[in-house]
Every structure is written in C-alpha cells, then in structure tokens.
Amino acid sequence: MSSASPTRPARQQLWTVQEVLQWTFERFERAGFGEARADAQHLVAQALGCTRMQIFLRYDALVDDDQRTTLRELIRRRLAREPVAYIAGKRGFHGLGLELAVDRRVLIPRPETEHLVDWLLELLPPPPPPYPLHVLDVGTGSGAIALAVKHARRDVDVTAVDVSPDALAVARENAARLGLQVEFVRGDLLRGVTVPAGGFAAIAANLPYIASPEIAELQPEVRDYEPRLALDGGRDGLDLVRRLIDQCAAPGVLTGEGRLFLEIGLGQAEATRELLLARGYEAVEIRRDAAGIDRVVSGAAPLG
Numbered sequence: 372m373s374s375a376s377p378t379r380p381a382r383q384q385l386w387t388v389q390e391v392l393q394w395t396f397e398r399f400e401r402a403g404f405g406e407a408r409a410d411a412q413h414l415v416a417q418a419l420g421c422t423r424m425q426i427f428l429r430y431d432a433l434v435d436d437d438q439r440t441t442l443r444e445l446i447r448r449r450l451a452r453e454p455v456a457y458i459a460g461k462r463g464f465h466g467l468g469l470e471l472a473v474d475r476r477v478l479i480p481r482p483e484t485e486h487l488v489d490w491l492l493e494l495l496p497p498p499p500p501p502y503p504l505h506v507l508d509v510g511t512g513s514g515a516i517a518l519a520v521k522h523a524r525r526d527v528d529v530t531a532v533d534v535s536p537d538a539l540a541v542a543r544e545n546a547a548r549l550g551l552q553v554e555f556v557r558g559d560l561l562r563g564v565t566v567p568a569g570g571f572a573a574i575a576a577n578l579p580y581i582a583s584p585e586i587a588e589l590q591p592e593v594r595d596y597e598p599r600l601a602l603d604g605g606r607d608g609l610d611l612v613r614r615l616i617d618q619c620a621a622p623g624v625l626t627g628e629g630r631l632f633l634e635i636g637l638g639q640a641e642a643t644r645e646l647l648l649a650r651g652y653e654a655v656e657i658r659r660d661a662a663g664i665d666r667v668v669s670g671a672a673p674l675g
Contacts, residue, residue: 389430391415391439395446402450413455418442452591454479465519471545473513476537478601480515483660484577487634487667488519490658491573494630498526505567507532509560509576509615512601514542514553516575521551527572532556532564535600560611561618570626570672574619577634582608608636613646620650625672632669640665 386394392415399407416423418441419434434442448458456462456479464471464480465488473479495504504527508517511531521529531553533539539555546553556563581602586594593602604610612633618624619631631652635643640657647655652670660666 385433385435386439387430388415388419388426388432388434391434391442392426395442398446399449404449410449410455413459414445414449415442417459418445452595454592454596457596462513464515467519467522469515469519469522469549471513471515471518472541472548474541475596476535476598477513477541478577478597480513483664483666484515484634485519486658486660487575487577487632488516488523490667490669491516491520491575491630491632492523495524495527495572498524500526502569503528503567504572505530505570507564507571507574509574510534510578510601510611511542511555512538512577514545514555516577517542517553518545518549518551520575521553522549528554528567530554530556530564532558532560534559535598538598538601560615561624566624570623570629572626572629573632574615574625574629575632576612576615578604578611578615580604580608580612580634580636580639582606604636607642608639609642609646612639612643616646616650616652620652620673627672629672630669631672632667634667635665637664640668643668 392411395411395415396408399410404410412423412426416426418438419426445458449455456473457475460472460474462471462473462480465485471480506520506527506529508531511517511533514531517529517531520527531542536557539557543555558564579602581604583603583605586599586603612635625631633643644655644657647668647670651673653674655670657665658667
C-alpha cells in the first residue's frame with residue numbers, strides 16, 4: 372500500500388477509507404480468499420477502531436499514518452493465512468448476539484454449531500421447568516454452546532467440560548465477561564463430570580471430527596492455526612463420538628427424556644446414526660445446516 376499514486380496531487384497523499392478498503396479487498400481477492408470483501412471490511416474496521424458497519428459512514432474520511440501502519444500489520448497476518456477471528460481476537464456467535472474472545476488455544480466457533488444450539492433449545496422444556504434442568508457441553512472450547520444455552524435459558528444449570536486447560540481458560544474468561552454462570556470442568560469427555568441426580572436433560576458436543584489422514588489437506592487457516600486437539604477425530608473422525616455415545620448410554624447419565632446432540636462432519640451422519648441406534652438410543656434424528664449438509668445428529672436416552 373503505497374502512500375500516494377504518482378498522478379495524485381500532493382494534498383491527497385493520505386488515502387480515504389473507501390480507497391483503503393478497495394485496495395485491501397483487491398489484494399485479498401488476488402490472494403484467492405473466498406470472503407475477500409468481508410475480510411477487508413473486518414480488518415479495516417479494526418485498524419480504524421470502529422465497527423464494520425461504521426466504516427461505510429466514514430468513506431470520505433482520511434486514514435492517518437498510525438491507522439495505515441496498523442492496517443499493514445493486519446493485512447500481513449491475513450496474507451499469512453491467519454484467520455480473521457484470531458487477528459481480531461473475537462468471533463460473534465448465534466443470533467443471540469454473543470461475542471466470544473478467541474485465540475489459537477480454541478477452535479473458532481462456526482455458524483454450523485448454531486444449528487445444534489437451536490435444536491437443543493427447541494427441545495428443552497419451556498420455562499419455568501417443572502424440575503431443575505441440567506445441560507452439559509462436552510468439548511466446550513471457547514464455551515460457545517454452553518454460553519449460548521445459558522444466555523438463552525438463565526433457569527438452566529449448565530456445565531462445560533474440556534480436556535484442554537488452555538481452552539477452559541478462554542471459556543472461563545468469556546463467561547466472566549458475559550456475566551454468565553457456567554460450571555467449568557477439566558476432563559476427558561464425561562470423565563471428571565459429576566452427573567446430577569436424575570441426569571442431564573441434554574448433552575451437546577462439537578467434538579473433533581476430522582479424520583487424521585485428512586488434517587494435512589485442510590485449508591491453511593485451519594491446519595496451521597487452529598489447535599489440532601480440537602480437530603483430530605482419529606482414523607475416521609468418529610473416535611471421540613463413539614466414546615461419548617457409549618458413555619452417555621450408561622443408566623442415569625441422561626434423564627428419561629434427555630437427548631444427546633452431536634455435531635458431525637460431511638458424510639458422517641449415517642455412521643453416527645447407526646452408532647446411536649446400536650447403543651439403544653431412541654428417536655434418532657438428523658438435521659441439516661444452512662448449506663444443506665447433514666450436520667447434527669440427536670438421539671433420546673436409551674430405555675432401561
């Protein structure tokens with residue numbers, strides 16, 4: 372980003388917001404970024420210290436040297452394929468308007484996970500519940516699922532578990548900043564979790580589901596920046612899913628009407644459905660995401 376075009380008068384050495392935004396968009400487009408315009412808007416807004424929408428009200432304003440220096444560094448990081456969410460240090464999640472702090476200690480929350488949250492909230496008994504309701508988020512990462520559920524249903528007791536102490540630190544920080552009371556536990560799936568009397572009304576999990584051999588083929592933004600612990604699902608991507616399905620099938624883990632909700636990857640829905648049915652889960656269903664991909668599989672507590 373040069374300071375001035377050779378054909379411009381000296382008085383226009385500084386670029387306007389609109390010019391900087393267009394330059395950044397074109398640079399990202401040449402780099403092959405699928406969301407070049409959105410990426411440019413996010414980073415320009417960050418450099419200016421405003422929201423993404425506010426930059427459109429500042430089109431004719433001049434960008435000063437400090438702002439341009441900041442923007443150059445942000446562009447450099449993005450061209451190195453660092454995700455915008457990590458550069459910004461935050462990611463919006465769900466229509467509930469949650470803004471979560473994120474960094475390389477946690478997976479970046481995806482819109483696909485919002486479908487799991489919506490389905491879970493849809494099936495919880497409406498407030499006020501006839502008895503205490505307990506929800507468990509397994510592999511919480513940034514706390515996205517747990518915090519979205521608690522934000523929507525303050526009357527529900529929410530527990531979140533993760534094997535990574537780094538992820539739990541991020542999730543706790545998000546909960547404190549949002550003023551949401553969630554119990555955080557370090558543990559491997561259900562290990563370390565105290566099952567409440569009567570069981571959980573819902574257990575949700577966005578576990579690692581990328582098959583180990585496929586990790587190397589992921590986009591650099593994912594492969595090189597997001598924690599492998601949150602990506603690698605074993606030989607076929609379902610190692611942790613199998614273990615959790617078995618653990619949640621134990622008597623008393625789920626309430627009589629409780630359900631397990633699992634986010635899974637492309638092409639894994641039928642295999643996950645069969646795993647649930649084989650362990651006796653009832654009313655097994657599959658829901659698609661906005662792209663039409665089978666994304667969430669849910670089953671009700673096994674009988675007996």
